[in-house]
Amino acid sequence: MQNSILMLFLVLAALSALVFTFVFISSKKAGMSVQGLSNPLRKRFWFLLILFVVLGIFASVTIPRSPYFLFADENPSRVVHVAAMQFAFIMSEKAIDPKSPVGEASIELPANELVEFRVTSLDVNHGFAIYDQSNRLIAQTQAMPGYVNRLRWKFKEPGKYTILCLEFCGMAHQVMRSSFTVK
Amino acid sequence: MESIKLRKITSLWILIVLVLFIVNIVLGILMRLNQGEIIHQSPITFYANMTTHGLTQIGIWFVAGMAAVNYLLQRYVKTSYSANVVAMVLTVIGILMLWASTYIGKFHAGWTFLYPLPLKIMWAKWATPMFLGSILVMGVGWLTWSVSMMTQLLKKYPLTRALAWQHFKKNPSTQTPPFILISMITLIGIIACLLGAVLLLAMYSAEYFSNGTFVNDALLMKNLTFFFGHTIANEMLYLGLAVIYELFPEVGGRPKWKTTWYVALAWNCTLVFILTAFFHHLYMDFVQPVGFQIVGQIASYMASLPAASVTIFSVLVAVYRTPIKWSLTNLLFFIGVAGWVIGGLGAVIDVTITNNFVLHNTLWVPAHFHTYNALGNVLFSLAFFHWFFNPIYQGHP
Ligand code: HEM
Ligand SMILES: [Cu+2]
Numbered sequence: 001m002q003n004s005i006l007m008l009f010l011v012l013a014a015l016s017a018l019v020f021t022f023v024f025i026s027s028k029k030a031g032m033s034v035q036g037l038s039n040p041l042r043k044r045f046w047f048l049l050i051l052f053v054v055l056g057i058f059a060s061v062t063i064p065r066s067p068y069f070l071f072a073d074e075n076p077s078r079v080v081h082v083a084a085m086q087f088a089f090i091m092s093e094k095a096i097d098p099k100s101p102v103g104e105a106s107i108e109l110p111a112n113e114l115v116e117f118r119v120t121s122l123d124v125n126h127g128f129a130i131y132d133q134s135n136r137l138i139a140q141t142q143a144m145p146g147y148v149n150r151l152r153w154k155f156k157e158p159g160k161y162t163i164l165c166l167e168f169c170g171m172a173h174q175v176m177r178s179s180f181t182v183k
Numbered sequence: 184m185e186s187i188k189l190r191k192i193t194s195l196w197i198l199i200v201l202v203l204f205i206v207n208i209v210l211g212i213l214m215r216l217n218q219g220e221i222i223h224q225s226p227i228t229f230y231a232n233m234t235t236h237g238l239t240q241i242g243i244w245f246v247a248g249m250a251a252v253n254y255l256l257q258r259y260v261k262t263s264y265s266a267n268v269v270a271m272v273l274t275v276i277g278i279l280m281l282w283a284s285t286y287i288g289k290f291h292a293g294w295t296f297l298y299p300l301p302l303k304i305m306w307a308k309w310a311t312p313m314f315l316g317s318i319l320v321m322g323v324g325w326l327t328w329s330v331s332m333m334t335q336l337l338k339k340y341p342l343t344r345a346l347a348w349q350h351f352k353k354n355p356s357t358q359t360p361p362f363i364l365i366s367m368i369t370l371i372g373i374i375a376c377l378l379g380a381v382l383l384l385a386m387y388s389a390e391y392f393s394n395g396t397f398v399n400d401a402l403l404m405k406n407l408t409f410f411f412g413h414t415i416a417n418e419m420l421y422l423g424l425a426v427i428y429e430l431f432p433e434v435g436g437r438p439k440w441k442t443t444w445y446v447a448l449a450w451n452c453t454l455v456f457i458l459t460a461f462f463h464h465l466y467m468d469f470v471q472p473v474g475f476q477i478v479g480q481i482a483s484y485m486a487s488l489p490a491a492s493v494t495i496f497s498v499l500v501a502v503y504r505t506p507i508k509w510s511l512t513n514l515l516f517f518i519g520v521a522g523w524v525i526g527g528l529g530a531v532i533d534v535t536i537t538n539n540f541v542l543h544n545t546l547w548v549p550a551h552f553h554t555y556n557a558l559g560n561v562l563f564s565l566a567f568f569h570w571f572f573n574p575i576y577q578g579h580p
Binding site for chain 1: 299305499525541543
């Protein structure tokens with residue numbers, strides 16, 4: 001995912017840089033006479049229409065795949081409760097009592113089955129971002145005090161997954177991490 | 184007389200911005216060195232630097248845009264010198280309060296100071312009110328400045344004319360200069376987001392002084408925070424665009440740009456999209472109503488349409504196969520537009536919710552906004568500074 005996003009960006013950025021360079025050179029070469037662009041209003045209209053259609057397609061293809069709708073019509077076979085706090089994650093398959101929060105020492109999840117993470121925070125806002133074995137971010141949600149965000153995911157590959165906090169939450173934010181295994 | 188005073192205060196603004204910019208670059212480089220493990224700062228020092236750097240950068244490039252728009256606005260309407268002075272005094276006091284909070288008090292909640300982090304005291308107790316106070320002081324100064332500019336503008340151009348609505352009819356009887364239109368649209372957005380900041384600070388103080396009897400709603404506070412933070416960071420770029428519409432044709436020795444129906448339409452649409460795009464900062468808060476999430480993606484997409492098809496297209500058309508007197512001023516404007524486009528592409532990619540799922544709060548985000556700020560917005564302001572101090576262009580306004 002990240003690689004194709006980066007490629008898309010690099011191609012578009014290079015194209016834009018080319019257009020600007022080309023237009024700049026055309027001005028340098030123009031000499032004394034204004035040749036300009038013929039029929040600019042029509043070209044402007046076409047440019048707008050193409051952009052509108054491209055973005056329209058992007059929106060209609062991507063919006064239905066937003067994480068809010070992921071696996072919405074299935075029932076999760078496992079539920080993991082997550083309570084984030086400065087600067088650790090507490091995770092448990094049982095509901096966590098905010099007054100005396102205790103988690104399980106290790107969490108093991110099945111591969112290819114639907115897992116639901118119910119993520120909240122006991123103090124400030126945190127992030128809950130899942131990284132696979134090659135340290136690639138695959139899914140995330142926020143941990144917000146007073147709210148529970150439900151993140152549904154199916155892990156395809158067994159192995160160790162790392163959790164990092166992705167919302168600045170204070171002086172030890174950078175070491176706030178945890179992990180679980182998928183079997 | 185008036186214009187000499189305005190020149191002096193604008194020069195002073197430029198001086199303040201450039202000095203603080205250098206300080207900020209040093210802070211930025213220190214952060215990068217620390218991330219690259221070439222130097223080793225304590226996390227608190229790092230985050231205090233980050234907070235100072237972020238808020239000061241937003242502040243200085245915002246006031247740089249405001250000072251430029253104020254200076255050029257004087258060509259059309261009489262602007263208030265005292266409002267300009269009030270803004271400057273309060274900005275300087277605000278920055279000093281910010282530094283006191285981050286460097287003496289060790290406050291380090293980031294420039295987004297996401298609720299409730301500022302209230303979880305991990306620094307000197309007084310540093311939280313000092314930091315929030317610094318935002319209040321700057322916000323009041325900027326609100327005074329923008330409201331004063333807007334009222335002066337409205338005295339000469341009634342609202343519908345300032346918004347160029349007469350251009351939607353065939354053969355409009357009067358022209359609204361593009362500079363007036365864009366300034367008006369931008370000032371409305373700025374005033375709206377600064378009022379949002381006032382509300383945000385009021386909710387903070389209600390909790391702060393209630394001794395635990397009143398607790399805010401974290402989701403509401405996050406919406407308010409980004410309504411303010413996203414919008415102000417976005418509007419400062421639009422201040423730069425107003426300056427481009429005014430100066431780009433002029434310094435190139437080309438006829439002034441005119442408002443047409445599509446320019447008027449584009450900017451009026453921009454106002455709507457710019458005030459609703461901030462929802463994209465809450466994509467990963469799944470409890471936010473899904474309608475807002477979708478509005479966030481669509482408004483952010485739509486905001487790029489008038490920008491691309493009107494402003495960027497116009498800049499390209501103005502240059503394409505057209506002899507232009509190139510100088511550092513319009514070259515900086517031109518490169519700035521290119522940087523803005525490239526940073527904007529990064530933004531449109533990230534604003535797609537499915538992409539944001541793997542990009543939210545990663546390095547992609549600072550990468551995109553540093554591109555359009557450092558290679559876009561900053562260049563627009565530097566172009567204005569160069570124009571302002573260039574003897575060839577003396578005598579303006
Ligand atoms: C000119 C050289 C600059 C350098 C070397 C630099 C460097 C940095 C670095 C290293 C960070 C921390 C990023 C992270 O790891 O999350 C940062 C954050 C930031 N920068 Fe810059 N920056 C520069 C210019 C700018 C400009 C021109 C602006 C805006 C006009 C800007 C606005 C910000 C903001 C808003 C943040 C976020 C602070 C926060 O999270 O609280 N920077 N910068
Ligand atoms: Cu955290």
